[in-house]
Amino acid sequence: MASPTPxxxxxxPRRSDGEQTHAAILDAAMRxxxxxxxxxxxxxxxxxxxxxxxSGVFAHFxxxxxxxxxxxxxxxxxxxxxxxxxASTAPEGLPxxxxxCEAYLSYVERGVFPGGCFFxxxxxxxxxxxGPIHDEVxxxxxxxxxxxxxxxxxxxxxxxxxxxVDRAQLAFQLYAPLELANFLATLYRDPSLTDRGRSAVRAxxxxxxxxxxxxx
Amino acid sequence: MASPTPxxxxxxPRRSDGEQTHAAILDAAMRxxxxxxxxxxxxxxxxxxxxxxxSGVFAHFxxxxxxxxxxxxxxxxxxxxxxxxxASTAPEGLPxxxxxCEAYLSYVERGVFPGGCFFxxxxxxxxxxxGPIHDEVxxxxxxxxxxxxxxxxxxxxxxxxxxxVDRAQLAFQLYAPLELANFLATLYRDPSLTDRGRSAVRAxxxxxxxxxxxxx
DNA sequence: CCTACCGATCGGTAGG
DNA sequence: CCTACCGATCGGTAGG
Numbered sequence: 001m002a003s004p005t006p007x008x009x010x011x012x013p014r015r016s017d018g019e020q021t022h023a024a025i026l027d028a029a030m031r032x033x034x035x036x037x038x039x040x041x042x043x044x045x046x047x048x049x050x051x052x053x054x055s056g057v058f059a060h061f062x063x064x065x066x067x068x069x070x071x072x073x074x075x076x077x078x079x080x081x082x083x084x085x086x087a088s089t090a091p092e093g094l095p096x097x098x099x100x101c102e103a104y105l106s107y108v109e110r111g112v113f114p115g116g117c118f119f120x121x122x123x124x125x126x127x128x129x130x131g132p133i134h135d136e137v138x139x140x141x142x143x144x145x146x147x148x149x150x151x152x153x154x155x156x157x158x159x160x161x162x163x164x165v166d167r168a169q170l171a172f173q174l175y176a177p178l179e180l181a182n183f184l185a186t187l188y189r190d191p192s193l194t195d196r197g198r199s200a201v202r203a204x205x206x207x208x209x210x211x212x213x214x215x216x
Numbered sequence: 217m218a219s220p221t222p223x224x225x226x227x228x229p230r231r232s233d234g235e236q237t238h239a240a241i242l243d244a245a246m247r248x249x250x251x252x253x254x255x256x257x258x259x260x261x262x263x264x265x266x267x268x269x270x271s272g273v274f275a276h277f278x279x280x281x282x283x284x285x286x287x288x289x290x291x292x293x294x295x296x297x298x299x300x301x302x303a304s305t306a307p308e309g310l311p312x313x314x315x316x317c318e319a320y321l322s323y324v325e326r327g328v329f330p331g332g333c334f335f336x337x338x339x340x341x342x343x344x345x346x347g348p349i350h351d352e353v354x355x356x357x358x359x360x361x362x363x364x365x366x367x368x369x370x371x372x373x374x375x376x377x378x379x380x381v382d383r384a385q386l387a388f389q390l391y392a393p394l395e396l397a398n399f400l401a402t403l404y405r406d407p408s409l410t411d412r413g414r415s416a417v418r419a420x421x422x423x424x425x426x427x428x429x430x431x432x
Numbered sequence: 433c434c435t436a437c438c439g440a441t442c443g444g445t446a447g448g
Numbered sequence: 449c450c451t452a453c454c455g456a457t458c459g460g461t462a463g464g
Contacts, residue, residue, distance in 0.1 A: 017433095018433085021433085034344070035344040035345055036255075036344070036345055037253065037255070037341065039252075039253070039255075039256060040255060042457080042458065042459085043458085043459070043460090044457065044458070044459090045457095052433075052434095053433075053434060053435080054458095054459095054460095055433085055434075055435085055436095055460085055461085056433050056434070058459080058460070058461095059433070062460090063459085063460080064458095064459060064460090114344070115343070115344035115345075116343060116344060120340070121340060123340075123399055123403065124336070124337060124339075124340030124341070124399060125253065125340070125341075127331070127332060127399050127402040127403040128250070128251040128252070128330070128331035128332060128402050129251055129252055129331075134403075137403065138403060138404065141400070141403060166415075168412075169412060169415055169416070172393070172396065172400075172412045172416060173393065173416045173419065175396060176392035176393045176395065176396040176397075176416060177388070177389065177392045179392065179395065179396050179399070180388065180391060180392040180395050180396070181392075183339055183340060183343050183395070184357070184388075186343040186344050187339065187343040187350075187353065187354060187357060188354065196384075196385060196388045199382075199385055200385070200388060200389045200392060203389065203420075203423065204419075207419065207423045233449095234449085237449085258441080258442065258443085259442085259443070259444090260441065260442070260443090261441095268449075268450095269449075269450060269451080270442095270443095270444095271444085271445085271449085271450075271451085271452095272449050272450070274443080274444070274445095275449070275450095278444090279443080279444080280442095280443060280444090
């Protein structure tokens with residue numbers, strides 16, 4: 001996500017109090033959106049929560065749409081740091097798949113966002129309504145599934161997973177328990193429900209394991 | 217859901233125009249809520265959509281909370297009719313499990329609600345925020361999972377499913393692909409994505425099949 | 433970052 | 449079912 005282009009002149013050259021406030025607003029926005037959804041975010045409410053004036057918050061974004069977009073981008077950075085980065089140390093292929101699933105479940109279990117996974121919330125909220133956020137969610141979901149599929153392919157070529165299984169189908173079957181574990185852990189306020197996800201991932205991977213040595 | 221108690225006197229004795237309007241409001245409310253969420257429902261918007269005055273709509277419910285509650289109840293009736301009723305003709309145990317999963321996927325595939333499954337939306341929207349709707353969602357989810365578990369138990373005793381598998385875990389693994397199929401079919405406007413759910417359910421049930429004759 | 437304001441819309445009430 | 453209204457809050461603007 002690092003940009004190769006030089007800093008634009010609309011970006012302040014110094015780490016000012018303004019930048020800290022900006023980050024604090026986005027932090028509160030992410031937390032609130034994970035609980036009540038991005039649509040329930042209001043500038044006035046963020047202002048109250050942070051003890052500043054409404055137009056004080058507004059000045060940082062100049063439109064509600066930009067506030068929403070920047071909130072999504074900030075949440076993507078958190079997801080990158082809390083899920084993708086920890087998993088990226090695992091070898092490609094099957095170990096990476098296991099690491100990605102475990103990193104996601106750990107991120108849910110640890111309550112990184114108070115309302116559960118920000119992007120599961122976003123998916124449910126913007127799966128139906130048309131608009132720029134819907135399109136963004138499509139891209140993000142496709143990327144997540146493609147990443148799983150890529151490592152399924154590597155695992156197949158390495159002989160760790162059955163070469164006959166449909167990659168997109170297996171990616172779907174790995175993703176599904178992650179998503180449901182997030183919703184149920186949040187619904188029942190029980191982080192240990194992520195263990196249902198772990199067992200499901202284990203069972204699905206076992207069923208898709210290379211059949212060279214088994215009779216199934 | 218039929219009540220054994222006699223009709224209360226707050227229920228009008230005749231099928232009036234008022235009742236038809238009431239039903240028409242709830243129908244629009246269900247459709248809108250499945251797309252944008254129950255929190256995005258506003259009395260004014262429903263009024264505009266139906267071509268009546270705001271207080272004309274309001275008079276039917278007397279509070280937004282009651283509008284929300286009645287919308288959930290109306291959606292529960294749709295779910296009962298479109299999912300539970302079709303599945304209820306299948307024999308108990310494994311056939312009923314397959315019928316429940318297929319009935320759910322068919323209900324998603326047919327687009328019974330324009331924004332996908334009303335209750336998947338409701339789960340995602342009210343998993344985190346405390347309140348009466350959150351509690352209602354907990355009860356509904358528990359009921360759905362318990363129904364699956366009950367028939368898993370019957371299938372185990374009938375020898376159709378492995379007696380060693382954890383019922384709650386298997387119910388989770390059957391539910392997960394249904395939920396994800398709903399979200400992805402809605403996100404990509406592609407009802408055929410429900411087939412991923414069908415394949416997942418088939419694979420999960422096959423893996424949990426009675427091991428009397430297999431070596432796994 | 434603030435106060436002060438805009439028109440629109442919210443849930444809800446009064447009165448018919 | 450309607451018109452007419454209430455106070456609160458919405459996103460956003462003006463001016464500093």
